[in-house]
Amino acid sequence: MTKKKSAERRKHNRVRVKSHAFVGVGPHFNQVGPLTDISTGGLAFSYTARKKQPNGLSLDIFLTDGDFCLSYVPFKAVFDSEISNNTAGYAPIRRCRVQFGDLTENQVSRLEYIIQKHTISEV
Secondary structure (H helix, E strand, O other): OOOOOOOOOOOOOOOEEEEEEEEOOOOOOOOEEEEEEOOOOEEEEEEEEEOOOOOOOOEEEOOOOOOOOOEEEEEEEEEEEEEEEEOOOOOOEEEEEEEOOOHHHHHHHHHHHHHOOEEEOOO
């Protein structure tokens, strides 16, 4: 039996983000991790798993140098998988992909800014 290759479902090209970009999820940043790639439709990030999947109504994207912060971005998690199982007693590392919800005009503008100014290459 042969498996057919699944068609690419993304509508937007993803781009790699320069280092020092992070995502925080939840009202108290229950999950925080490095942003790995982003598009106008969503993003991917890694996090240390205290809970299985990021939950909350919105997420924040920020740069550690203080140059950029995009807050209260509505999202839904579309993929969440363990990428590293640390057997030394540490929580495993997971990778999560999210799809953005309805963004305000200001959020779209800020998102386009980070994609133009803080990314390095297409994924």
